[in-house]
Amino acid sequence: MKLKRLVPIMNVSNLQESFTWFEKIGWTKGWEWGEPSDFGGVQNGELEIFLCENCQGSRSGPMPRHVEEDDTGGIWMSWFLESTAAVDAAYQLALEQGVTVTRPPHDYPWNMREFHVRHPDGHTFRIGAELQEE
Secondary structure (H helix, E strand, C coil): CCCCCCCCEEEECCHHHHHHHHHHCCCEEEEEEECCEEEEEEEECCEEEEEEECCCCCCCCCCCCCCCCCCCCCCEEEEECCCHHHHHHHHHHHHHCCCEEEEEEEEECCCEEEEEEECCCCCEEEEEEECCCC
8 A cells, every 4th residue: 555645634623713823823724615614724834734623533622731741532643844943933823823832843753853832722833854964
C-alpha cells in the first residue's frame, strides 16, 4: 500500500471556534460543509486537518480540566517545522494569540526542539524541528 495523502480528523465541540483557533497559529480555513456546517477543513500549505463537530473521534471536553499533563483525552499530533528558529517564532505567536501552551520550547534528547499547545477541546499539538548540529 502506498498512500497518496493523509488527513487526520479531529472531533471538535464548535467548528467555527476551531477555525478561529487554528487561524491564530497560522492555519487557514479551507472549506466547510453542511447546513448548518458541522464539517470542514483547515489548511497549512498542502497539509490539511478535517474538523468534525461532535462526531468522528473523541475529545476531552472543555479545557482546562484537572488532568495529568499527558492525559488530555484528545488526539496528539506532531507538526514538524523547518528550523528551531521557526519553532521559537511559532511559540511567540502562540503566546501573543493567547493559545494555551502546555510546554515551552525545550531541546530533547531525541534530537528535537519542541513545544506543546492545546486546543480548547483537549487535542495536543507538538510543534518542533530537528536540532541542527553545531
